[in-house]
Amino acid sequence: MIYEGDAEPSVGVVEFNSRTYQYQVGRVSYAERVPLWNAKTREQADFCTRFSFVIAQSSSAPHAAGLAFFLVPVGFGIPPNSGGGFLSLFNTTTSDSSQNQIVLVEFDTFPNPEWDPSFEHVGINVNSISSAKYTFWNSSLHNEDTVEALIAYNATTKNLSVSWTYSNTSNSIENSSLSHQIDLMEILPEWVTIGFSAATSSFIERHQLLTWEFNSSLVVKETHGKDEKRTRLIVILVVSLGVLTAGVLIALGILWRQREKRMKRKATETAVNLTSINDDLERGAGPRKFSYDNLALATSNFSDERKLGQGGFGAVYKGCLHDTGEFLLVYEFMVNGSLDYHLFGKKSPLNWELRYKIAHGLASALLYLHEEWEQCVVHRDIKSSNVMLDSNFNVKLGDFGLARLMDHELGPQTASGLAGTLGYMAPEYIRTRRASKESDVYSFGVVLVEIATGRKSSDPVGRSSEMGIVAWIWDLYGSGNLLSAIDEKLYKVFDVEQVKCLMIVGLWCAHPDCKLRPSIRQAMQVLHFEAAMPNLPSKMPVPVYYVPTIPSNIPLLLSNLNSHVIQLVFSNPRLPLRSCLDFFNFIRENPVNKPDLVAHLTLIRRLYDVGKFTDVQFVLNCIASDVNLRTSVSNIVSLVKDGTDDDHIFVQKLSGMLFSVYADNEMFEEAIGVFDYMENIGFKIHERCCIVLLLALNRCDKMDMSFSFFLRMVGANVEITIFSMNILMDGLCKRGEVEKAKDLMEEMVTRGIEPDIVTYNTLMNVYYINGMVDEALKVKSTMEHRGFEPNVVTYNTIAGGLCKLKQFGEAKSWLFTMIERGLTPSMLSFNTLITIFSKKGKLEEAKRLFEGMEKRGVRPNIVTYNVLIDRYCKKEKLEEAKRLFEEMEEKGVRPNIVTYNVLINGYGKKGNLEEAKRLFEGMEKRGVRPNIVSYNALIDGYGKKGKLEEAKWLFEEMEEKGVRPNTVTYSTWIDGYYKKGNLEEAKRLFEGMEKRGVRPNIVTYNVLIDEYGKKKKLEEAKRLFKEMENMGVRPDSIAYNTLIDEYCNKENLEEVKGLFEEMEKKGVRYDTVTYTTLIDGYCKIGNLEEAKRLFEEMEKKGVRYDTVTYTTLIDGYCKIGNLEEAKRIFEGMEKRGVRPNIVTYNVLIDGYGKKGKMTEAHKLRGVMEATGNKPNVYTYASLIHGELLSGNSAEALELFSEMKQRGVIPDVVTYRTIILGLSKQGRPDEALRLYDEMIEAGITLNERLYSSIAGSLYTDRSFL
Incomplete structure (x- = not known):
C-alpha cells in the first residue's frame, strides 16, 4: 500500500485524516499496477471491489467533502490545491479537463454549488469532478456508521455499478445502488492505479477505511528479469508485556524488502543509532521470524476455512506456525479491538475495574519498550486507538510504523522527524520535532486521562472551547474537583482513590515541562500505590521554552488592531489566502478586537473570487453563530455590493449559501427570511439549499413548518425534484399524516414530478405501521403498474410490517418471493426471517438460516444473536442459548445489555440461579452495566425460589449503584413475600413505594388483590380495588376476574353479576378467564342454563374458549347427571381446536363412573391414553369408585393393584x-x-x- 498526504495506517483501519485540523488531503492506493485491459488481446477485466468505511462528522459543523474510490493512470499524484471538494484528485484547472483519465465513485458529503447536484450524493464520475450519474444520500444520518460498499464492472455490458448498506442507519428514504454505462477501455489506460482518496476543507470530518478487497478476472504477468513480482500483504506489529508475542495471524511480508532503502536514508540522519524496528528484524535481534512455506502449511495453503477476514491491510488467517524459508511477520488477533472503540464508540462502556487494569497493562508494555528490552524503543504514536485488547482485556500496544530503536547505554536520546497524532504529542516534540521516552510518557499520560474521563484528547472541554483535556483536568485538580470529570458512563461505580491516582499520574506524565515528567517506572510505582502521589502545582505550568517565542508586545499589538486594519489584511492580494484564514482563526479568539462583519465579508469576497466555496461557508457559519454579527440579509448585501458586473451573481450565490448555513444551524426563521429576500429580488433559488432546510425541519420534527415551506418552494417556482418530495413525505408519514402525504404525491404528479420506488416504499411502510395491509398492497400494485420493480427495501418493508401485525406466515412468503426473484437478502431480511421462524417455534429452520448467512456474504450481528438466544431461553433450551452466547464472543460480536438480560431471565425462570448470578456478575467485567431489567430478572428468580434475603441484597445494591427500582421491582418483591406467607412485609413494601417516588401500577395491585383473595380476605381485596380506582389506576380484567372468582366461591352471584356489568360499563373487555370464572360459579349452584348461555355468548363476542372453559362446563353437566350434554360438549372441543387434557378426561370418567357406565368410562380411558395422557391418581380413584358403585369389587382391587404397578401412588x-x-x-x-x-x-x-x-x-x- 502507498500512503500519500495525511493518510496513514492505524490498527485495523486506514486513517485519511485525523479530524483535528482543516485542509487535509489523504490518499491510499495499491502499490502494484492493476491491468484493466490487455493491449495484445483486447480482453477487458471484469472486476469487483468490496470495502467498508466510516465518515465521522465533527460536532455540529457541516460535513467537509467525502471519500472516493478511484481508478487513475499509474504515477498519478496528488494535484496541487486539491483539497475540499476536489477530493485530492482534481483542482481548479483540471476539474473538467478533456485530458483527464480518471474514473471514480464518490460518497460526497458536501454539495458544492459549482459542480455538485443540490444535495449530498453518491456519484459515478468520469474525467470530471461533476458526477455523470448520482443519487441522494444523507451523510448526516449515517454519521459514524459503517458503510459497506460493493463496486462492480461488467466488461461485456460495460456497466459500472455501486451498491451499499449501513450497519445501523438503513432507511427507506434513500436509494442504495447506482449504475452507469461506460467503456473503461476508452477512458483509462491499460494499466491503472486503484485506491481511495479523501479530503477536508475549512470544515473537518474523519475518513476511515476499515476493510478492502479487490478481485479481477484479468491476469497479466509483469516480469523483471527472472523474478516475477509477488503479492504483498500488509498488517500491524503488536507489542505485549514481557515479550513481543508471535501469535496466530499472518501479516506483513514486505517490510524487510525495504531495508536497503531505509539504511541509505538512515545514514544521513543523526549519528545516534536510531534504526527502526524493521532493521532490527533483519539482524535477528527482534521478534521471532516464520517462513512463508510453513505459514502456508499452517494455514492449509491460506484456505478459506482458516481465513478470519479480509481487511484493508490484506487477508488474515489462523494456524499453527513453523520455521524456515521466506519471512513474514506474525501478530495476534485482538478480539476486543482497540481501546478507543470502548471509550468513545458505541460499544458498551468499560467498568472501572477493567479501565484500571488497562492502564496498568499499557504502563507495563511501555516499561518493557523503554527499559526492559535489550534496546530502548520510542513508540512515537501512543494513543487509545493503538491500545489493543485481547479476549480478557489484556493490553497489547500496536502500530509500530513510527517506532525507533535507541541504545540504553547512550543515555537520553531523541528521534528526529515529527510524526504521530495531534492531541497526544508532547509540546516540546511539536516544537523541536524530536521524540524521546519523555514524549512517549506524555502520550501515555493523555491516554490515562482519556480512560478516566471517557473523553477524546481532541474534544473541546472546560471553560473555553479551545481548552484541551489535560488543561481541563489540571484546572479541576487545582480547584479540588477532580471527580467531576469522571466518565458519566461509569454511573458513579468506581474506586475513588484509584480514580484520583490515575488522573494525577496522567497529569504528572503530561506535564508541559519534559524535565518534570516521571519515567514510566516511576509512574507505575504510583499507580501500584508503591510510592507517594506527586505534589503538582495547582495551575498548569507554562513550558519554559515557549516564553522566548512569544513577543512581550503581542497583547499591545492585538489591542491596536482595528476593523480597518483587519480589512486591509484580508483584502491584500499579496497575502496568501491560507495565511488570511489562519490569521482569521487566530483573531476570532481575541477578546479585544474580533473581526467585525465587514472584515468577515471582505474575506468572503476574496474566497469567492478564487472558488473557495467551502471556506466561504465556514466564514458564513462564523457570522451565523455570533449574535454580535448576525443581521438581516439585506444589511449583509448592502455591505458587499461594489457595483461591478459580477456583483449580481455574487450576491445571489452569497444569499444561497447563507440560506444553507442558517438551515444547517437550525436557524429556521433566519433561513426563511433569506428565502423571502431571494424570492422578492428575483434570484434563482436552488433546490439543494431548500433540501438542507427540509432535512433540518424534519430532524427537529417541525413538519408543519416543513410542509408550509415546501408549498413556498412550489410557489416560488423552485425546480423541485423527487428528492425534496420524498424528504417531506417521509417526515409526514413518520408523523402519521398519511393522507396528507398521499395528497402531496398526487398533487406533485400533476406538476410533472413522478414518484419513485423510495416514495412507494415510504408509503407502504407507514401503512403497515398503522396495520393497513390492504392499503399497503395497493401501493405496491400501483408501483409495479408504473414500471417499478420491488427492491430489497420493498420486501423488507412488507415483511417487517406483517411481522408487526403477527402475520408471520405471510411475511415469510414475501421474503422467499424476494429471494426467488434473484434479490440478495440484506441483514434486515435475514434477521426478519430468523425472527419469524423463531416466533413460530421453528427453531431448527431459524438455525439453518442463521448458519447460511455467511455463505451469502452477510455476517450475523448482535440483533441476529439476540433473537435466537431469546427464543432458546423461552423454549428453555438454555444450553443452546449459552453455546450461541459463547460463539458470538468468539466471532467478535460483543454481547450487549439485551443479550445478558435475556439469558439472566431465562436461567432465573428455569431456577438455575447460580448461572443467572454468574452472568450478572460477569456483565460489568465485560463492560456491560446491569440495568433495571437485569436486576428485576434476578430478583424475580430469587423471589420465585423464596430466597428473599438475596433479593433484598440485590434491591439495596441497585439503589447504591444508582439504578432506581421501578414498579416491576416492587411488584416482583411483594409477590415473593406473599408466596412466603409474609403478608406484613409485603404490605410494608407496598406502602413504602410512593414514599420512594414509585407509584403502584395495575400489576402491583393485581398481585395484592390476588393474594388477599387467596387468603379469603375479600373485604381487604375489595378495599384495594377501590383504592386502585381512586389512585387513577384503571382496573383490568385480571383485577375483576380475581374478585369475581372469590365471590363465585362464596356463591354470591349478585355481587358477581354487578362486577360483570361494571366491566362492560367501564369498557373492560371480558376475557376467557372472566367467562370461565362465571361459568364455574353458575355450575357450582347448579344453574347450568345460565352457564350454557354464557358459554354460547363467548363465541358471539369473539372470546376464545380454552380447555379450562370446556372442562368447567363438562364438570357442571356431569355433576347434575346430564352425561349426554357433557359428552356432546366434549366431542365439540377438538372441532374448535381445543384439545382435552388429563383433567377433562378425569371429569368425564368420574361422571360415567358415578352413573355406573363403566364400559364408557374404560373406553374413554383408552382414548385418553392413546392421545398421550397417562392416567393419574384421580383417574384411578374415579374408575375404582365407579366399579365399587357397580358392585365390582374384584375389578376395583385389580385397578388398585394396576395403578401401583404403573408407578401411580394412591393418595x-x-x-x-x-x-x-x-x-x-x-x-x-x-x-x-x-x-x-x-x-x-x-x-x-x-x-x-x-x-x-x-x-x-x-x-x-x-x-x-
Whole structure:
C-alpha cells in the first residue's frame, strides 16, 4: 500500500485524516499496477471491489467533502490545491479537463454549488469532478456508521455499478445502488492505479477505511528479469508485556524488502543509532521470524476455512506456525479491538475495574519498550486507538510504523522527524520535532486521562472551547474537583482513590515541562500505590521554552488592531489566502478586537473570487453563530455590493449559501427570511439549499413548518425534484399524516414530478405501521403498474410490517418471493426471517438460516444473536442459548445489555440461579452495566425460589449503584413475600413505594388483590380495588376476574353479576378467564342454563374458549347427571381446536363412573391414553369408585393393584374410596389390610376421614 498526504495506517483501519485540523488531503492506493485491459488481446477485466468505511462528522459543523474510490493512470499524484471538494484528485484547472483519465465513485458529503447536484450524493464520475450519474444520500444520518460498499464492472455490458448498506442507519428514504454505462477501455489506460482518496476543507470530518478487497478476472504477468513480482500483504506489529508475542495471524511480508532503502536514508540522519524496528528484524535481534512455506502449511495453503477476514491491510488467517524459508511477520488477533472503540464508540462502556487494569497493562508494555528490552524503543504514536485488547482485556500496544530503536547505554536520546497524532504529542516534540521516552510518557499520560474521563484528547472541554483535556483536568485538580470529570458512563461505580491516582499520574506524565515528567517506572510505582502521589502545582505550568517565542508586545499589538486594519489584511492580494484564514482563526479568539462583519465579508469576497466555496461557508457559519454579527440579509448585501458586473451573481450565490448555513444551524426563521429576500429580488433559488432546510425541519420534527415551506418552494417556482418530495413525505408519514402525504404525491404528479420506488416504499411502510395491509398492497400494485420493480427495501418493508401485525406466515412468503426473484437478502431480511421462524417455534429452520448467512456474504450481528438466544431461553433450551452466547464472543460480536438480560431471565425462570448470578456478575467485567431489567430478572428468580434475603441484597445494591427500582421491582418483591406467607412485609413494601417516588401500577395491585383473595380476605381485596380506582389506576380484567372468582366461591352471584356489568360499563373487555370464572360459579349452584348461555355468548363476542372453559362446563353437566350434554360438549372441543387434557378426561370418567357406565368410562380411558395422557391418581380413584358403585369389587382391587404397578401412588382419597367400598360390600378383611397398608405408607387421616373409615369397618373401635 502507498500512503500519500495525511493518510496513514492505524490498527485495523486506514486513517485519511485525523479530524483535528482543516485542509487535509489523504490518499491510499495499491502499490502494484492493476491491468484493466490487455493491449495484445483486447480482453477487458471484469472486476469487483468490496470495502467498508466510516465518515465521522465533527460536532455540529457541516460535513467537509467525502471519500472516493478511484481508478487513475499509474504515477498519478496528488494535484496541487486539491483539497475540499476536489477530493485530492482534481483542482481548479483540471476539474473538467478533456485530458483527464480518471474514473471514480464518490460518497460526497458536501454539495458544492459549482459542480455538485443540490444535495449530498453518491456519484459515478468520469474525467470530471461533476458526477455523470448520482443519487441522494444523507451523510448526516449515517454519521459514524459503517458503510459497506460493493463496486462492480461488467466488461461485456460495460456497466459500472455501486451498491451499499449501513450497519445501523438503513432507511427507506434513500436509494442504495447506482449504475452507469461506460467503456473503461476508452477512458483509462491499460494499466491503472486503484485506491481511495479523501479530503477536508475549512470544515473537518474523519475518513476511515476499515476493510478492502479487490478481485479481477484479468491476469497479466509483469516480469523483471527472472523474478516475477509477488503479492504483498500488509498488517500491524503488536507489542505485549514481557515479550513481543508471535501469535496466530499472518501479516506483513514486505517490510524487510525495504531495508536497503531505509539504511541509505538512515545514514544521513543523526549519528545516534536510531534504526527502526524493521532493521532490527533483519539482524535477528527482534521478534521471532516464520517462513512463508510453513505459514502456508499452517494455514492449509491460506484456505478459506482458516481465513478470519479480509481487511484493508490484506487477508488474515489462523494456524499453527513453523520455521524456515521466506519471512513474514506474525501478530495476534485482538478480539476486543482497540481501546478507543470502548471509550468513545458505541460499544458498551468499560467498568472501572477493567479501565484500571488497562492502564496498568499499557504502563507495563511501555516499561518493557523503554527499559526492559535489550534496546530502548520510542513508540512515537501512543494513543487509545493503538491500545489493543485481547479476549480478557489484556493490553497489547500496536502500530509500530513510527517506532525507533535507541541504545540504553547512550543515555537520553531523541528521534528526529515529527510524526504521530495531534492531541497526544508532547509540546516540546511539536516544537523541536524530536521524540524521546519523555514524549512517549506524555502520550501515555493523555491516554490515562482519556480512560478516566471517557473523553477524546481532541474534544473541546472546560471553560473555553479551545481548552484541551489535560488543561481541563489540571484546572479541576487545582480547584479540588477532580471527580467531576469522571466518565458519566461509569454511573458513579468506581474506586475513588484509584480514580484520583490515575488522573494525577496522567497529569504528572503530561506535564508541559519534559524535565518534570516521571519515567514510566516511576509512574507505575504510583499507580501500584508503591510510592507517594506527586505534589503538582495547582495551575498548569507554562513550558519554559515557549516564553522566548512569544513577543512581550503581542497583547499591545492585538489591542491596536482595528476593523480597518483587519480589512486591509484580508483584502491584500499579496497575502496568501491560507495565511488570511489562519490569521482569521487566530483573531476570532481575541477578546479585544474580533473581526467585525465587514472584515468577515471582505474575506468572503476574496474566497469567492478564487472558488473557495467551502471556506466561504465556514466564514458564513462564523457570522451565523455570533449574535454580535448576525443581521438581516439585506444589511449583509448592502455591505458587499461594489457595483461591478459580477456583483449580481455574487450576491445571489452569497444569499444561497447563507440560506444553507442558517438551515444547517437550525436557524429556521433566519433561513426563511433569506428565502423571502431571494424570492422578492428575483434570484434563482436552488433546490439543494431548500433540501438542507427540509432535512433540518424534519430532524427537529417541525413538519408543519416543513410542509408550509415546501408549498413556498412550489410557489416560488423552485425546480423541485423527487428528492425534496420524498424528504417531506417521509417526515409526514413518520408523523402519521398519511393522507396528507398521499395528497402531496398526487398533487406533485400533476406538476410533472413522478414518484419513485423510495416514495412507494415510504408509503407502504407507514401503512403497515398503522396495520393497513390492504392499503399497503395497493401501493405496491400501483408501483409495479408504473414500471417499478420491488427492491430489497420493498420486501423488507412488507415483511417487517406483517411481522408487526403477527402475520408471520405471510411475511415469510414475501421474503422467499424476494429471494426467488434473484434479490440478495440484506441483514434486515435475514434477521426478519430468523425472527419469524423463531416466533413460530421453528427453531431448527431459524438455525439453518442463521448458519447460511455467511455463505451469502452477510455476517450475523448482535440483533441476529439476540433473537435466537431469546427464543432458546423461552423454549428453555438454555444450553443452546449459552453455546450461541459463547460463539458470538468468539466471532467478535460483543454481547450487549439485551443479550445478558435475556439469558439472566431465562436461567432465573428455569431456577438455575447460580448461572443467572454468574452472568450478572460477569456483565460489568465485560463492560456491560446491569440495568433495571437485569436486576428485576434476578430478583424475580430469587423471589420465585423464596430466597428473599438475596433479593433484598440485590434491591439495596441497585439503589447504591444508582439504578432506581421501578414498579416491576416492587411488584416482583411483594409477590415473593406473599408466596412466603409474609403478608406484613409485603404490605410494608407496598406502602413504602410512593414514599420512594414509585407509584403502584395495575400489576402491583393485581398481585395484592390476588393474594388477599387467596387468603379469603375479600373485604381487604375489595378495599384495594377501590383504592386502585381512586389512585387513577384503571382496573383490568385480571383485577375483576380475581374478585369475581372469590365471590363465585362464596356463591354470591349478585355481587358477581354487578362486577360483570361494571366491566362492560367501564369498557373492560371480558376475557376467557372472566367467562370461565362465571361459568364455574353458575355450575357450582347448579344453574347450568345460565352457564350454557354464557358459554354460547363467548363465541358471539369473539372470546376464545380454552380447555379450562370446556372442562368447567363438562364438570357442571356431569355433576347434575346430564352425561349426554357433557359428552356432546366434549366431542365439540377438538372441532374448535381445543384439545382435552388429563383433567377433562378425569371429569368425564368420574361422571360415567358415578352413573355406573363403566364400559364408557374404560373406553374413554383408552382414548385418553392413546392421545398421550397417562392416567393419574384421580383417574384411578374415579374408575375404582365407579366399579365399587357397580358392585365390582374384584375389578376395583385389580385397578388398585394396576395403578401401583404403573408407578401411580394412591393418595388418601383413593384409600378411603376403596376401603369404604370393600366394607360396604362385605369384604372387611381386604378393607382392613388396605387400612394397615395406608398407615404403613405414612398417610395420615384427619378426624372426619378417620371416623368414616373406622365406622365402616367396625362399630367397636378398640382394635384400631
